[in-house]
Amino acid sequence: MxxxxxxxxxxxxxxxxxxxxxxxxxxxxxxxxxxxxxxxxxxFPTERAPDIVNSLGLKRINVVKKVTLLLAFSPIFIFPFLLYFRQTLGEFYWPFTITLFLGGIMFFLISLDLFDIESYYKISKCKKCNRDxxxxxxxxxxxxxxxxxxxxxxxxxxxxxxxxxxxxxxxxxxxxxxxxxxxxxxxxxxxxxxxxxxxxxxxxxxxxxxxxxxxxxxxxxxxxxxxxxxxxxxxxxxxxxxxx
Structure with missing residues (x-):
C-alpha cells in the first residue's frame, strides 16, 4: 500500500x-x-562510551560483544528442545520459554550498544593528535x-x-x-x-x-x-x- x-x-x-x-x-x-x-x-552513547572503553578496553568489549550476540540468538537453537520436553517441563514450560526469549532480546540490545561504543571509539579518534x-x-x-x-x-x-x-x-x-x-x-x-x-x-x-x-x-x-x-x-x- x-x-x-x-x-x-x-x-x-x-x-x-x-x-x-x-x-x-x-x-x-x-x-x-x-x-x-x-x-x-x-x-552514539557519547557519555557512557569513554568510561566503558577505559574500564574494559577494546579487546574485552569485542569479546563481550561477540558472546552477547551468540547468547542473543541461542533461544532459536534451544527452542526445539523446549518443545521436545514440553510435557516434562509442565507448568514451567511457558515461564521458561518467555524468560529465554526476553533474555535473548536483552543480550541483543547489549551487543548493539557495544557495537555503537566500538564504532564511536574508532570514528572519534583524532588522526592528528591521536586522542580518543x-x-x-x-x-x-x-x-x-x-x-x-x-x-x-x-x-x-x-x-x-x-x-x-x-x-x-x-x-x-x-x-x-x-x-x-x-x-x-x-x-x-x-x-x-x-x-x-x-x-x-x-x-x-x-x-x-x-x-x-x-x-x-x-x-x-x-x-x-x-x-x-x-x-x-x-x-x-x-x-x-x-x-x-
Missing amino acids: GKDLKYVEFPVGIDKNCLDNCCYELDRSTDILTITSEGNFYN FAYEEIKKPLVKKISTYDDYEETETRYFKCKYCNDEDLKIKSLLKSSKSRKRRSPKKGKTCKGCGRRFTLIEYRYPDTYLESFDTRRTIRHYKCKNCEYIEISMKDEAVSTD
Missing part, C-alpha cells in the same frame, strides 16, 4: 528544484539526476544520491573537528549502489504534459530507481520526459516493506 506520492517538476529552462529539504538537480545533456539533502547526526573521543560532528552530514542510466549510488559525507587540536576531517562512505537498467526500448503510453499541455507525450523514458529509504520503507523514483517540449518530471512513491 502506498504511503506517499509526490512529484518534482523541471519546466523548460529549469534544472534545479528544492522540495521538502531536498534539492533535485538534473543534467539534461546526460539525464543524470542528483538529489542532495541533510542527514542526521550520529546517535576527540572528533565531534560540526554540522549535519550531506547525503547525495546520483541516478544514471546504469547505476543508482548514494554517498554520505560527515564533517568532524577535534575538540583538542581543531583538526578537521571528512568521512565519506557509500551507502548504496544498485544495478539499474538502460533506457526503455518501448515506453508505456504517455501522460498529459504539464508543460505544453499535449496528451500522451509525457513518457517514462527510463526504468525506475527502487531502493530502501529506511528499514520499513521502499522508495521508487520514476523518470518522465515530454516528447514534444523539454519538460521533465520525476515521481517518488514510498511503500511499506511487506513482512509477509
Whole structure:
C-alpha cells in the first residue's frame, strides 16, 4: 500500500528544484539526476562510551560483544528442545520459554550498544593528535544520491573537528549502489504534459530507481520526459516493506 506520492517538476529552462529539504538537480545533456539533502547526526552513547572503553578496553568489549550476540540468538537453537520436553517441563514450560526469549532480546540490545561504543571509539579518534573521543560532528552530514542510466549510488559525507587540536576531517562512505537498467526500448503510453499541455507525450523514458529509504520503507523514483517540449518530471512513491 502506498504511503506517499509526490512529484518534482523541471519546466523548460529549469534544472534545479528544492522540495521538502531536498534539492533535485538534473543534467539534461546526460539525464543524470542528483538529489542532495541533510542527514542526521550520529546517535552514539557519547557519555557512557569513554568510561566503558577505559574500564574494559577494546579487546574485552569485542569479546563481550561477540558472546552477547551468540547468547542473543541461542533461544532459536534451544527452542526445539523446549518443545521436545514440553510435557516434562509442565507448568514451567511457558515461564521458561518467555524468560529465554526476553533474555535473548536483552543480550541483543547489549551487543548493539557495544557495537555503537566500538564504532564511536574508532570514528572519534583524532588522526592528528591521536586522542580518543576527540572528533565531534560540526554540522549535519550531506547525503547525495546520483541516478544514471546504469547505476543508482548514494554517498554520505560527515564533517568532524577535534575538540583538542581543531583538526578537521571528512568521512565519506557509500551507502548504496544498485544495478539499474538502460533506457526503455518501448515506453508505456504517455501522460498529459504539464508543460505544453499535449496528451500522451509525457513518457517514462527510463526504468525506475527502487531502493530502501529506511528499514520499513521502499522508495521508487520514476523518470518522465515530454516528447514534444523539454519538460521533465520525476515521481517518488514510498511503500511499506511487506513482512509477509
